[in-house]
Amino acid sequence: MAAAGQQADLLATPEVALTGEGATGEGGAPRGARSELLHFAIRNPKLVIGLSVVLAFLTLAIVGPWLTDATPFEFGYPLGEPPSKEHWLGTTSPGQDVYAQFVYGLRSSFIVGALAAAVAAVLGMAIGFVSGYLGGVVDEVLSMLTNIVLVIPTLAVLIIVSAYLSVGSLFSEAMLIGLTSWPWAARAIRAQTFSLGSRDFVSLARLSGQGTVKVIVREIAPNMSSYLFLTFILLFGGSVLTAATLDFLGLGPSQVMSLGLMMNNAVSNAALQLGMWWWFIPPGVGITAIVGGLYVMNVGLDEVFNPRLRRT
Amino acid sequence: MLRLDGVTKVFRTGVFGRATFTAVSDVTFHVEQGEIVSLIGESGSGKTTVGRMVLRLTRATEGAVTVDGRDVAELGRTDVRTYYGSVQGIFQDPFSSYNPVFKVDRVLGMIRANYLQGLSDADWKTKVRGSLEAVGLEQADVLGKYPHQLSGGQLQRLLIARALMLELRFLVADEIISMLDASTRIDVLNLLGDLKARGLGVLFVTHDLALGNYISDRTVILRRGRVVEMGATPKVFGSPAHPYTRMLLTSVPHLSAKWGEDEIEAPTPSSLEEAPDGPLQPIDDDHFVATRGER
Amino acid sequence: MTLVVDNLRVYYRTLRGDVKALDGVTFDVADGEIMGIAGESGCGKTTLGKSLIRLDGRMRVVEGTVTLDGVRMPIEDDRAMNEYRFCDVSIVPQYAMSALNPIRKIGRMISELLSARGVSYDETFPELSRRLALVGLGDDVLERYPIELSGGMKQRVVMVLSTLLNPSLLIADELTSALDVSTQKAVAEMLVEFRDRGFVKSTIVITHDLSVLYQIADTILVMYAGKLVEKAPAAELTASPKHPYTQLLLGSLPEVGVRFEEKRLTGIPGRPPSLLNPPQGCRFRARCPLAFDKCAEEPPFTEVAPGRYAACWKAAA
Numbered sequence: 001m002a003a004a005g006q007q008a009d010l011l012a013t014p015e016v017a018l019t020g021e022g023a024t025g026e027g028g029a030p031r032g033a034r035s036e037l038l039h040f041a042i043r044n045p046k047l048v049i050g051l052s053v054v055l056a057f058l059t060l061a062i063v064g065p066w067l068t069d070a071t072p073f074e075f076g077y078p079l080g081e082p083p084s085k086e087h088w089l090g091t092t093s094p095g096q097d098v099y100a101q102f103v104y105g106l107r108s109s110f111i112v113g114a115l116a117a118a119v120a121a122v123l124g125m126a127i128g129f130v131s132g133y134l135g136g137v138v139d140e141v142l143s144m145l146t147n148i149v150l151v152i153p154t155l156a157v158l159i160i161v162s163a164y165l166s167v168g169s170l171f172s173e174a175m176l177i178g179l180t181s182w183p184w185a186a187r188a189i190r191a192q193t194f195s196l197g198s199r200d201f202v203s204l205a206r207l208s209g210q211g212t213v214k215v216i217v218r219e220i221a222p223n224m225s226s227y228l229f230l231t232f233i234l235l236f237g238g239s240v241l242t243a244a245t246l247d248f249l250g251l252g253p254s255q256v257m258s259l260g261l262m263m264n265n266a267v268s269n270a271a272l273q274l275g276m277w278w279w280f281i282p283p284g285v286g287i288t289a290i291v292g293g294l295y296v297m298n299v300g301l302d303e304v305f306n307p308r309l310r311r312t
Numbered sequence: 313m314l315r316l317d318g319v320t321k322v323f324r325t326g327v328f329g330r331a332t333f334t335a336v337s338d339v340t341f342h343v344e345q346g347e348i349v350s351l352i353g354e355s356g357s358g359k360t361t362v363g364r365m366v367l368r369l370t371r372a373t374e375g376a377v378t379v380d381g382r383d384v385a386e387l388g389r390t391d392v393r394t395y396y397g398s399v400q401g402i403f404q405d406p407f408s409s410y411n412p413v414f415k416v417d418r419v420l421g422m423i424r425a426n427y428l429q430g431l432s433d434a435d436w437k438t439k440v441r442g443s444l445e446a447v448g449l450e451q452a453d454v455l456g457k458y459p460h461q462l463s464g465g466q467l468q469r470l471l472i473a474r475a476l477m478l479e480l481r482f483l484v485a486d487e488i489i490s491m492l493d494a495s496t497r498i499d500v501l502n503l504l505g506d507l508k509a510r511g512l513g514v515l516f517v518t519h520d521l522a523l524g525n526y527i528s529d530r531t532v533i534l535r536r537g538r539v540v541e542m543g544a545t546p547k548v549f550g551s552p553a554h555p556y557t558r559m560l561l562t563s564v565p566h567l568s569a570k571w572g573e574d575e576i577e578a579p580t581p582s583s584l585e586e587a588p589d590g591p592l593q594p595i596d597d598d599h600f601v602a603t604r605g606e607r
Numbered sequence: 608m609t610l611v612v613d614n615l616r617v618y619y620r621t622l623r624g625d626v627k628a629l630d631g632v633t634f635d636v637a638d639g640e641i642m643g644i645a646g647e648s649g650c651g652k653t654t655l656g657k658s659l660i661r662l663d664g665r666m667r668v669v670e671g672t673v674t675l676d677g678v679r680m681p682i683e684d685d686r687a688m689n690e691y692r693f694c695d696v697s698i699v700p701q702y703a704m705s706a707l708n709p710i711r712k713i714g715r716m717i718s719e720l721l722s723a724r725g726v727s728y729d730e731t732f733p734e735l736s737r738r739l740a741l742v743g744l745g746d747d748v749l750e751r752y753p754i755e756l757s758g759g760m761k762q763r764v765v766m767v768l769s770t771l772l773n774p775s776l777l778i779a780d781e782l783t784s785a786l787d788v789s790t791q792k793a794v795a796e797m798l799v800e801f802r803d804r805g806f807v808k809s810t811i812v813i814t815h816d817l818s819v820l821y822q823i824a825d826t827i828l829v830m831y832a833g834k835l836v837e838k839a840p841a842a843e844l845t846a847s848p849k850h851p852y853t854q855l856l857l858g859s860l861p862e863v864g865v866r867f868e869e870k871r872l873t874g875i876p877g878r879p880p881s882l883l884n885p886p887q888g889c890r891f892r893a894r895c896p897l898a899f900d901k902c903a904e905e906p907p908f909t910e911v912a913p914g915r916y917a918a919c920w921k922a923a924a
Binding site for chain 3 (some may be wrong): 354355408463493494495498501502515519520521522523525526527545548549559560561563564565566567568570571598603
């Protein structure tokens with residue numbers, strides 16, 4: 001009954017007055033909606049700034065290593081030198097090129113971040129969708145599983161596991177992080193699925209003989225696409241941060257340069273006390289900027305996707 | 313024949329599902345092909361739950377919903393598909409019934425994919441044209457469009473066209489016109505009348521008595537999950553026996569008589585509170601009223 | 608004369624241009640009058656209601672004035688309107704049930720609202736209590752949270768609240784649409800009672816339901832595509848409508864007693880025009896069975912009989 005009034009109110013607003021009961025029917029849904037989204041996206045400062053920062057570092061991660069012959073673990077350069085023409089970010093105490101370490105480290109951060117986020121996203125979606133759509137016993141079991149993994153202090157577990165398993169590669173580090181950071185995504189997706197699943201078009205799909213998987217993939221997921229996108233970005237940011245933390249504690253792969261490992265080395269070589277700012281500031285700035293940029297981008301994207309948050 | 317026998321639906325609510333809420337209680341009635349039965353009730357009467365049980369979107373806690381004697385809750389996977397080939401539903405909000413990401417053609421396409429696989433493209437086009445004509449829609453107006461580009465009336469009619477593509481025997485229409493404008497409502501309603509003439513059985517769920525009176529052959533009045541009065545529409549509306557029915561009829565705003573001026577006597581608040589809701593007893597040929605009885 | 612609206616034009620800004628939701632509306636509401644504004648979706652009635660109290664930031668008042676009790680209302684200015692809201696002009700919105708803050712007890716919410724207006728809650732309490740009793744609610748309601756009240760009770764609370772400071776003008780926007788038929792009758796009768804007791808001077812009731820308006824309104828104003836098409840005393844409008852749109856609309860309403868087999872009612876074919884680029888001339892022309900060449904010129908909204916106004920060349924004839 002409330003829905004009836006809701007519709008009347010909706011139709012009274014201009015957006016639907018253009019369509020609905022008084023339209024000329026111009027433009028299609030995705031085309032019109034996409035260009036409208038783009039219009040707001042370009043004008044959202046948080047999105048633009050966040051995205052620019054992340055893209056800048058991504059470009060550096062891709063292109064940076066091409067601009068130098070040095071490799072991160074290579075010794076033989078002058079010891080502990082500040083930035084100069086030959087070594088743009090100076091050198092470390094044992095004589096490695098900081099710039100090389102930084103750009104290769106950026107690469108690792110992005111790779112681990114993306115991979116871990118992908119794993120967590122896939123797991124979170126699978127469990128969240130199934131749990132939210134099917135409900136009942138399946139939901140109770142999956143929710144219990146989600147809650148258990150959620151409650152476990154992730155960092156403590158990761159530390160212990162990393163210590164025992166001696167994480168050797170970026171891939172295994174990404175796997176570990178991905179397998180422990182999916183619960184909140186699963187819960188969020190489950191909640192959204194609950195609310196979407198009660199919509200009439202889902203019922204109609206069931207009445208048309210669509211099976212469960214088809215309904216999830218074709219009815220529910222496309223209507224949550226912005227939400228899924230936001231979730232992925234948050235997972236990405238979180239994974240980069242977690243990986244940096246693990247690396248900083250010396251629990252990440254030791255044969256692959258990463259920003260956290262750089263900081264670990266810098267601290268163990270007392271770079272702070274020795275005033276070697278070119279060694280510990282770039283990795284710190286890198287991590288902060290990437291993770292911060294991703295989170296700010298996320299807030300901006302939320303405003304773009306959700307008309308009610310926009311301030312026209 | 314579509315039958316409900318002693319159907320009850322209890323929902324579990326609250327923490328750990330300890331509390332219960334009885335939405336529907338001991339409801340019995342039937343719908344034949346070629347007739348329209350309106351299920352009338354206010355909010356909280358359980359009428360939408362009844363519709364959903366018939367459509368197998370939710371399961372009855374007690375009692376059975378049967379079509380030609382087969383319990384719909386007991387159907388296996390393939391039988392469910394067959395069931396939906398003869399029983400379909402249309403819901404209240406036309407804009408919520410379509411997935412906003414896809415064009416409206418998709419609702420027809422899903423039917424083709426699941427029920428009419430063998431049909432050639434040419435035959436499919438003919439069938440689409442025929443169904444659209446039957447509901448008064450122009451192909452060029454609706455095909456290839458997105459839901460927000462069409463009006464509520466067009467969307468509801470398209471859903472009826474979709475249902476018609478199957479060998480439909482029963483249709484559950486849940487408040488299908490309450491969100492449409494007055495000028496388009498009556499056309500969609502008339503469509504239901506035409507479909508009835510072609511042999512369809514319709515369960516018309518509504519809160520609007522005037523609509524029920526206009527279109528239905530028999531009426532079932534639901535209050536708080538129980539049937540309080542039931543029978544041939546002219547009898548239920550002409551000589552309402554139950555206080556609740558009388559209350560409903562005297563509350564409906566008319567265009568020619570003010571409230572209080574109509575012939576039906578309004579019930580007193582106490583008679584409404586104490587109104588019986590036990591088992592139904594016949595008071596006339598095809599007119600039943602709830603009596604006092606155990607719950 | 609309580610309310611005088613003169614040539615009001617309110618447009619909505621959108622990415623595709625201006626939606627001319629309200630395009631030149633002139634009417635007045637007398638003291639003690641209940642005026643019903645009827646029309647289908649997109650006709651502009653909700654825009655009209657909201658513009659009188661400026662409740663929507665997206666609307667742009669392009670032209671026109673609104674005068675209440677001889678004072679010109681600053682409807683273009685959101686801030687300036689704040690002074691008038693609640694005490695002079697009040698609105699009972701469409702989802703009154705959802706308008707109550709769920710984490711505030713009713714009494715607390717009312718006292719906050721009153722203190723924002725500089726009115727003492729304690730001084731107003733006796734009157735508040737009286738009015739609650741009038742609508743069948745006890746003082747205990749003030750100690751409850753919204754979730755503990757039924758839909759009908761919430762609706763009544765909102766009505767008492769909106770009229771607490773005896774506004775000159777009450778706007779009821781689709782008050783009865785989301786309600787059951789029994790509650791609908793109670794709420795509609797409450798509107799009349801409030802007017803009879805002087806809690807509000809004039810009332811504007813916005814709805815698509817002509818039958819409710821027949822029951823409680825003194826005058827009915829029918830709108831179509833942003834314009835006024837007919838105005839008449841309620842009983843006269845429903846008995847002998849002069850505008851073709853009103854005639855067709857009334858003809859499409861099933862009354863209890865009319866059955867499909869006996870009399871097949873018809874609706875109005877077609878759809879209302881787009882308000883982005885409304886057509887020239889009479890806006891109902893495309894769907895009107897009586898349309899002829901003169902309709903290419905927009906008919907003025909004039910008095911075609913004593914007390915009867917219509918915007919139609921045929922009605923004027």
